[in-house]
Amino acid sequence: MSLDRKEIAKRAAAAAAVALVEDGHRLGLGTGSTAKWFVELLAERAKAEGLDLVCVPTSLRTARQAQAAGLKVVTLDEAGWLDLTIDGADEFDPDLNLIKGGGGALLQEKIVATASDRMVVISDASKQVEHLGVFPLPVEIATFGWETTKAIVEETLEDMDVEGKIATLRMDKDEPYITDNGNFIIDCHLRRLGDAEELALALNMIPGVVETGLFVDIADSVIIGYEDGTTEILSLDDEDDEDEAGFD
Numbered sequence: 556m557s558l559d560r561k562e563i564a565k566r567a568a569a570a571a572a573v574a575l576v577e578d579g580h581r582l583g584l585g586t587g588s589t590a591k592w593f594v595e596l597l598a599e600r601a602k603a604e605g606l607d608l609v610c611v612p613t614s615l616r617t618a619r620q621a622q623a624a625g626l627k628v629v630t631l632d633e634a635g636w637l638d639l640t641i642d643g644a645d646e647f648d649p650d651l652n653l654i655k656g657g658g659g660a661l662l663q664e665k666i667v668a669t670a671s672d673r674m675v676v677i678s679d680a681s682k683q684v685e686h687l688g689v690f691p692l693p694v695e696i697a698t699f700g701w702e703t704t705k706a707i708v709e710e711t712l713e714d715m716d717v718e719g720k721i722a723t724l725r726m727d728k729d730e731p732y733i734t735d736n737g738n739f740i741i742d743c744h745l746r747r748l749g750d751a752e753e754l755a756l757a758l759n760m761i762p763g764v765v766e767t768g769l770f771v772d773i774a775d776s777v778i779i780g781y782e783d784g785t786t787e788i789l790s791l792d793d794e795d796d797e798d799e800a801g802f803d
């Protein structure tokens with residue numbers, strides 16, 4: 556199999572995350588192209604080593620992939636609480652705050668990550684930013700009265716210390732994109748996001764807003780994969796740890 560450089564980086568981060576999994580773990584499985592690598596490599600290791608794992612997917616897409624790969628899939632309520640969630644991100648900053656939801660699964664991703672002892676993000680280096688906000692911030696909203704909700708989101712952004720305030724309804728070809736939870740997503744095009752926690756709280760106060768893609772104080776570590784197959788782990792409590800292990 557010949558992979559392009561970005562895929563090598565994503566696969567390397569996913570492989571390093573698979574090494575964190577222990578027999579008996581209850582795992583949250585993220586959504587997106589990097590999380591897809593994790594599910595594939597996890598299933599290979601689980602099969603090879605006969606690991607007893609219970610997995611909670613964050614989207615229908617991931618559920619289908621995990622089931623097809625032979626992983627045991629249960630709902631979050633069946634699992635109760637999780638040991639570890641591994642997921643991708645659209646951006647992460649030096650405090651390991653995230654923008655997520657580029658793949659539309661932000662609500663279940665946030666619920667699952669929050670119900671975990673530990674959330675580890677897997678990413679290529681392009682998602683690392685000094686300040687969140689270049690990637691459009693996804694906000695999941697109820698379909699009922701969505702134009703009114705969108706207008707209130709824009710008014711709220713006007714009042715906040717952010718730059719760029721345009722919200723657009725996410726589309727899937729000619730139709731609005733519908734999440735796994737039956738909601739719409741608006742993408743907020745901000746050039747600078749200001750205080751992530753303040754913004755998340757203000758947006759979450761708006762009736763009609765279901766959840767935002769701002770993950771504040773949720774991630775514990777980020778594994779960055781590089782295009783040469785090496786990885787680096789960023790953690791808030793540890794010194795940065797360079798890992799030279801590549802993959803074949």
Ligand SMILES: O=C(CO)[C@H](O)[C@H](O)COP(=O)(O)O
Nearest residue numbers: 587588589643656657658660
């Ligand atoms: O938040 C997400 C899905 O809702 C993804 O984790 C995020 O979009 C990153 O995806 P990818 O690994 O494909 O770049």
